[in-house]
Amino acid sequence: MSNEFKNQVKEQFGKAADGYVRDQGFAQGADLVEAAKLLQPTNDDILLDVACGGGHTALYFAPMVRSVVASDLTMQMLKKAQEYISDEGNVDNVTFREADAEDLPFPSGSFTVLTCRIAPHHFSDVPRALREFHRVLRRQGGRMVIIDTLLPEDPEIAEFCQTMEKMRDPTHVRAYTRREWTEMVENAGFKVIETKVFHKTHDFDSWARRAGLRGDAIKNLVQYFIKAPAKVHDYFQIETFAGEVESYTDRKILIYATRLDKK
Template identity: 75%
Template structure:
């Protein structure tokens, strides 16, 4: 990950860490429940949660496994996640580690499970991150990745990319299902199942969580309001009196594993 961009990510998420911890959209959901169903965690499992954000995924899995390492590039985010999990007072098996997803500071085969939720679209080099996921997993280790699914329609996909970059300058890109499949295969990971989940966002909460001020929110609102009809239809954009109230995108869950043998 280029150092200048890495610093930009740290600055962005350092400023907005509290908003991510407090976000109800990250605290639970059908995607997390499906991740548990597919991964089948046991008290013998050791889990690495990559780009842990506010710590919600780590906390969700902690009661189900032996240990969790919650890692993130941004130390300020890690501190907020640690405060959040400590205040919950229900688990004592979560450790926190500053880490770049593309250069994980863990020995090979350190974990039996890995999760990475709503984060890869910030990675400049997803294939490199996937190779790191493969390396730190034991043979036969399981992983779940969840991120926004890029639409197949080129015009809608271009709109989505532009919208995300307007909201958050550290957004790199989302990927189509076929692109994910190819990247996992190239990283020598076995893709077992995929799931797609619609996720509805309150527009103002979504924009403010990224740190946008009034002018930025107004510009983003205008961008969505003036979008072509098929974009409005695809994202189910709900408006009232010239203001966007909600929009709905799709999250892709990928369940994969490291091969048992080479």
Template identity: 65%
Template sequence: MAKNFKDKVREQFSRTAESYVRSPSFAQSDDLAEAARMLQPTCDDILLDVACGGGHSALYFAPLVRSVVASDLAMQMLKKAQEFISEEGGVENVTFREADAEDLPFPAGAFTLLVCRIAPHHFPDVPRALEEFHRVLRRGGRMVIIDTLLADEPHIAEFQHNYEKLRDQTHIRAFTQTEWEQMVVDAGFILHETTVQKKTHDFQEWAKRSGLSRDEVQQLNKMFIEASDEIQDFFQVETFAGEVETFTDNKVLISASRPPKKSPQAGNK
């Protein structure tokens, strides 16, 4: 499944790269400031941006660190991210590398910081990706993962999965906070902090960003309109004249680090 699926991911995000680069939802968001608070970057840090998308995270962190490597599975997305960062100007410490999050082409311990933003729900094997994050981080290196948070309530989670899949067939699944924390610990990280932020989406921009046709957007709109009052309340769905204007979901931010190397004294005790 993985190879064929990843080809599909490349195709999807190559086709929609420009809309992701220009999306205000990615460019203007409080999650990057929160991620910076968690990571505490310094001018000595080397940061890996996994599944960099339009390059917004790389651009945000570039002035705060020594260098950034922006990686993505889709070469066309990387090209658009490079164009975007070049257009913004003032940043000369970002390099770009085609890379699979589950098989990163970097040596062990190559980075002191890592960020992965709104991408893991597209990964076929998130635990494998976390193992790779652990490998490429230096001992004591810090990581922040940001992604869509799955609701704890099964019927709401099912609705969430269905609308995400209808919008983008490369969506695999989101995870609950408990699931995320367990996966991070299982991968060998020290879990430091988990926070949740609400994010309000302009429905039309959100739907069209993934390349949906007009009929597909209307099908997605109908799904929200016909949802139960409980689900509409949970996602704070705002409508006008039978059209969804906005809805709000939750994003989880997870801060963790690779354990530091034990001192010889500690090992002899």
């Protein structure tokens, strides 16, 4: 990840930190329930939450494990996450660390569990980040859940997805298909045990404003949604009323994988 791009990410999420922390869509969800079911965390586990954002995933798992390290590239986001966990959670086993997902500042084998939720589409080099995830997980018992936006297989729908994400947030790099995710995770030295797909409905206005959009930028994004082809409207279940977009539904992929030793 270039320094210029990292600085852009820090600026974007520093400004948007409050919105992400307060958004209850991150604090709960079927994806978190399924992640816990698959990871089966115990009080012997040491968990790293990469790109922790508002701290919701770290807080969700904290009561289930021995300790959690919540890491993020953006210091302002980390501060907001720390405030959120201090205010909302009755836990004292979460520590915070500024960290680049593609160059994690932790010794090899430091963690038994790793989570990374709704963040990799901002990484400029996902394969490098996955190699780092593999490195910091223990050889025995190391396991991981990644949750992120799923790129549609249909090229036209995928192009719409990529464009609208970038219109909303210029630090969006790209989403990936299920096949691409499986290949990248396996190439990093993991065994993919299971993948699942979840639908997530977004209130359009709060989704756009959380990323900092205002005025003409929101109007342009609204028009991009409204003028999209019918199959895009069908895929994203775009709901409109009186010339405005009320909501849309995208899909999130969950990848559960365990660490393998590279030969």
